[in-house]
Amino acid sequence: MKYVKNILSQSALLAVSIFMVATTSLAAEPWAWKATLDGAGSGQAIVMPTALYIDAERQRYYVIDSGNNRLLSYSQEGNFLLAFAAEGKLQIPYDMVRDNADVIWVVEKGRNSLTSINIKAKEILTHIIKDGSRTLVLDRIDYKDSIFYILDKETGQIALLNSDLTVKSWISCAECTSGIVDFKLVNDGIWALDLLDKKVVQFDHDGKLIKNFDVGQTLEFPVSLAIGPAGNIYVLDRHAPAIAVFDTEGSFKYTFLAKGWGRGELYFPIEILFDPWGGLCVVEEGNGRVEVFGR
Amino acid sequence: MLNYYRIFVISWLAIAFPIAAAADTVCFQCHKKEAFSGKVVHQPLAKGQCGACHNPHVAHFKGLLEAEGSALCFSCHAKEENAFKQGMVHQPVRSGQCLACHVPHSSSRSGLLKEQLSATCFGCHDKLPQKFQYTHSPYAQGQCYSCHRPHQSVFGELLKDEPDKVCLSCHKSQDLQKGHLNYPGTLRNCLSCHNPHGSSRKGIVRDILHAPFAQGCKECHDKGEIQGSTQSCLRCHEKVATGMLARHSHLTGKGENKCVACHSPHAGNEKNLLKGSQLQVCRSCHNDTIARYENKLYRHPKAKEGTCINCHEVHGSNRIAMLRADGNAICTRCHETQGKFTHPVGEKVVDVRTGQMVTCVTCHLPMGSDFKYELIYSGSKDLCIQCHKRY
Numbered sequence: 001m002k003y004v005k006n007i008l009s010q011s012a013l014l015a016v017s018i019f020m021v022a023t024t025s026l027a028a029e030p031w032a033w034k035a036t037l038d039g040a041g042s043g044q045a046i047v048m049p050t051a052l053y054i055d056a057e058r059q060r061y062y063v064i065d066s067g068n069n070r071l072l073s074y075s076q077e078g079n080f081l082l083a084f085a086a087e088g089k090l091q092i093p094y095d096m097v098r099d100n101a102d103v104i105w106v107v108e109k110g111r112n113s114l115t116s117i118n119i120k121a122k123e124i125l126t127h128i129i130k131d132g133s134r135t136l137v138l139d140r141i142d143y144k145d146s147i148f149y150i151l152d153k154e155t156g157q158i159a160l161l162n163s164d165l166t167v168k169s170w171i172s173c174a175e176c177t178s179g180i181v182d183f184k185l186v187n188d189g190i191w192a193l194d195l196l197d198k199k200v201v202q203f204d205h206d207g208k209l210i211k212n213f214d215v216g217q218t219l220e221f222p223v224s225l226a227i228g229p230a231g232n233i234y235v236l237d238r239h240a241p242a243i244a245v246f247d248t249e250g251s252f253k254y255t256f257l258a259k260g261w262g263r264g265e266l267y268f269p270i271e272i273l274f275d276p277w278g279g280l281c282v283v284e285e286g287n288g289r290v291e292v293f294g295r
Numbered sequence: 296m297l298n299y300y301r302i303f304v305i306s307w308l309a310i311a312f313p314i315a316a317a318a319d320t321v322c323f324q325c326h327k328k329e330a331f332s333g334k335v336v337h338q339p340l341a342k343g344q345c346g347a348c349h350n351p352h353v354a355h356f357k358g359l360l361e362a363e364g365s366a367l368c369f370s371c372h373a374k375e376e377n378a379f380k381q382g383m384v385h386q387p388v389r390s391g392q393c394l395a396c397h398v399p400h401s402s403s404r405s406g407l408l409k410e411q412l413s414a415t416c417f418g419c420h421d422k423l424p425q426k427f428q429y430t431h432s433p434y435a436q437g438q439c440y441s442c443h444r445p446h447q448s449v450f451g452e453l454l455k456d457e458p459d460k461v462c463l464s465c466h467k468s469q470d471l472q473k474g475h476l477n478y479p480g481t482l483r484n485c486l487s488c489h490n491p492h493g494s495s496r497k498g499i500v501r502d503i504l505h506a507p508f509a510q511g512c513k514e515c516h517d518k519g520e521i522q523g524s525t526q527s528c529l530r531c532h533e534k535v536a537t538g539m540l541a542r543h544s545h546l547t548g549k550g551e552n553k554c555v556a557c558h559s560p561h562a563g564n565e566k567n568l569l570k571g572s573q574l575q576v577c578r579s580c581h582n583d584t585i586a587r588y589e590n591k592l593y594r595h596p597k598a599k600e601g602t603c604i605n606c607h608e609v610h611g612s613n614r615i616a617m618l619r620a621d622g623n624a625i626c627t628r629c630h631e632t633q634g635k636f637t638h639p640v641g642e643k644v645v646d647v648r649t650g651q652m653v654t655c656v657t658c659h660l661p662m663g664s665d666f667k668y669e670l671i672y673s674g675s676k677d678l679c680i681q682c683h684k685r686y
Contacts, residue, residue: 038650045650048615050542066542067613092542092613112540134526137539137546153546154525154553178547195547196580220583239583261648261681268615286615287649 031256033264034078034279034294037063041080042072046288049270051095051140056276063283063290064093064106071096071106076277078292086117089124097143099163105148107138114138114150114165131159131167142185149185156180158192158207171207175199182224184273191233193225200225200233200250213250224271229278236282241266243282261287322351333401339371340400347371348399365391375446382449383582387419390590395419396445413437427493433465434492441465442491451579452571458486474498479516486570488561501562507531508561515560528554541611556580557609574601584662591663598662606661622654626661647682 039046047067054061059076070085071093091110098104104117112135113126129136129150136159139151147168148161156179158171171190173180178196189204198216203209215222221239228234232253233246245253257266268286275281279292322345331340339347348367349359356363362370365388369376379388387395396415397407409415416439417425426435433441442461443453454461462485463471475482485491488508490501507514515527525546529536532554539546546553554560557576558568569576578585588594597605608619618625623641627634633655644653651657658678659669672678680686 040650045645045652047651048542048613094542109540109542153544155551156547177550181547239587261646267649288651289649 029295031280031293031295033291035292036263037061037072037074037078037080037290037292038288039065039068039072042083044068044083046072048285049283049288049290050093050285051271052273052281052283052290053096053098054273054275054281055098061275061281061290062096064096066093066109067288069093071104076275086115086124090115094139095141097141097148099143100146105141105143107141107150109138112138114141114148127165129159129161129165129167136167140182142183144185149183149190151180151183156194158183158190160207169207171203173201173203173209173212175209175212176201181222182271184225184227186227191225191227193222193235195222198222200235200246211250213246215244215246215250215252218244218252218255224269224273226272226274226280228274228280234272234274234280236269236272238269241269243272243280257282257293264291264293266291331400334403335405335407336401337399337407363391365393368393379446382447383451383453383578384447384586385445385453386589388446389586411437412439423492427490427499428495429497429499430493431491431499452575459483462491477512479512487555487559490564501559501564503564503566503568504562505560505568523552525551525553528552528558528560535610538608539611542613543615543617544611545609545617546611572601573603577601577603588663591669592665593667593669594663595661595669622652622656626655626659630655 037052046063046065048065049063050066051064052061053064060081061074061076061078063072063074065072065083068085069088069090069092070083071090072083073081075081086106090106091108093106094109095107096104102118102120104119106115106117107113108115108126111126112128114129116123116125116127118124129138136150137153139153141151142149146163148165149171150159150161151157152159155172156176157173158180160168160171162168171192173192173194176192176194176197176199178194180192180201181195183190183192189202189210190207192201192203193199194201197214198219199212199214201209201212215235219235219237219240221237222235223238224236226234226236228245231248233248233250235244235246237244240255241259242255242257244255247253257264259266261267266282266284266287268284269282270285271283273281275292279294282291282293284291322343339345345351348361350361351359354360356367360367365376387393394409395418396409398409399407402408404411410418414437417423433439439445442455444455445453448454450457456464468482471482488501489499491499493499495502515523529539538544545557547556550556552560556579557570559570560568563569570579574585588598603609606619606625607617608614609617612618614621620628623634638653638658640653640655640657642652645651646653646657658671660671661669664670666673666678668674670678672681
């Protein structure tokens with residue numbers, strides 16, 4: 001019996017060791033280029049893409065081709081599917097989401113509108129969002145549990161909108177003197193980024209500040225952030241350009257990627273986000289493409 | 296035999312006498328010692344340690360120096376090397392030109408300054424008037440250090456502290472209250488109305504007044520909920536409001552009113568009521584960009600002189616880097632010949648690396664580059680083979 005126990009314990013030790021070696025080597029693997037979402041398939045280069053929306057359910061990427069006033073869809077493998085220009089009505093689309101009712105909501109900078117596109121009903125409607133008498137200046141958008149989360153560029157705060165587009169509440173960061181420039185919704189709340197203060201901020205679902213940390217020692221012009229599968233915070237520096245990685249407590253881990261025009265290089269990147277398949281997507285306004293990196 | 300004797304004597308002298316004595320006896324045999332004397336003498340020189348900076352036999356740098364520029368200074372002033380990298384760094388410090396302000400051997404002024412403090416400052420800051428109709432007393436007395444730090448600062452304009460705190464370090468709060476009767480709100484943000492150097496107006500109020508400010512405070516400070524917000528500016532400046540509805544806008548910055556990040560709502564030194572020179576205003580947020588290109592070998596003249604608005608649309612733009620026009624049109628406004636006769640550019644010419652339109656900025660980086668004509672890579676080969684790989 002003792003002999004069996006010994007074998008079992010040794011086997012367990014061996015298995016743990018193998019697992020640890022495997023995970024360590026996995027963690028150490030560098031980010032590598034996986035796919036590029038560009039305009040080649042549509043017959044027209046993407047001009048100044050500003051955002052990427054990922055529909056996990058449909059396994060689709062949607063690139064906001066802001067310079068050509070259209071939305072492009074791609075398969076999970078990065079193959080071009082469709083270009084949609086909303087009858088030529090879009091004016092500087094900037095970001096988008098799709099709601100539970102299958103309606104696409106596009107932030108249009110040109111009209112400062114949250115424009116709804118109901119493809120089934122062939123209906124395109126513009127919506128100017130107000131809070132009292134003040135018109136919000138719309139920027140980034142996300143959607144969860146029938147609530148629109150929309151960044152008001154003027155105040156640097158996130159407005160929570162009901163389905164009828166009335167302002168339900170605000171998430172603001174008293175610590176951020178220059179306001180929020182990007183945010184991401186995650187299971188445990190909201191992560192946001194303050195550009196000029198070079199600060200990453202975490203809120204709970206009610207908008208209560210949980211913590212913040214400074215990224216100014218590492219980054220020069222942080223414009224976007226994303227939360228990795230392991231919980232690390234990835235912050236995009238537009239001017240470097242590069243991506244810096246921090247753990248949840250704000251300890252700097254490493255940076256990767258650099259300026260360039262070739263594959264796997266960045267030029268005026270504007271947004272980063274993780275897809276549900278572990279890929280890190282970088283929207284490059286300067287190179288007119290979205291690059292997907294994997295490990 | 297004679298040579299062996301010489302070597303023996305020199306070796307014995309080297310052991311017997313300290314370096315100081317060596318400098319005294321050797322260097323000053325040729326170099327006149329009086330030329331190195333003064334009220335303040337650089338420590339190594341005072342100790343006769345000429346070899347701390349100079350190599351007596353051979354060196355790579357002029358003056359038989361062991362290193363060049365600030366690298367030489369930081370070989371002793373190691374603490375400063377790190378400290379002088381923090382925050383906003385004075386241009387000569389950033390470019391390692393310690394001798395722009397200091398002399399290496401001796402001076403009649405503390406800190407081994409080249410000239411009197413104000414003369415040293417005005418040596419570069421030659422656009423600043425030396426005198427105003429009403430001149431702020433420290434400025435008139437050439438006491439630049441009263442408000443500014445010479446090497447670096449975490450505050451804009453190399454100020455010693457936050458602007459209001461600098462003012463309050465001399466001006467007592469109660470005196471200020473007396474001078475600002477009926478002031479609507481808490482007395483703060485002195486530089487919004489006052490030019491800290493001087494002005495043609497009494498009380499060193501800046502020369503150009505914002506029209507509503509000239510009519511009194513109530514125009515903006517008596518309007519209920521919108522007082523002080525961005526909207527309170529944009530309701531008059533409609534064109535700016537429209538311009539901000541762009542892909543990229545400067546509707547950002549610290550505080551509730553984004554306009555006052557760059558403009559003074561009350562008074563300014565020029566018609567746009569900017570809070571400083573263009574370069575100063577832009578640097579307050581874009582210090583990284585300015586610092587990155589400031590010391591490049593080749594810079595576009597407009598970038599060099601700091602007139603950012605020549606190429607950038609400061610309120611809002613639909614183009615990358617908030618340019619005023621696309622990467623061709625922006626350049627051919629001035630470079631007319633290149634607009635007609637150049638490497639093919641324009642909508643029909645595609646950058647093979649990205650599929651994007653080839654423009655002037657595909658090859659040039661006007662902000663600054665280490666390659667001639669502000670090229671992104673060396674024009675002899677590296678640049679061309681980016682796209683023309685077969686060549």
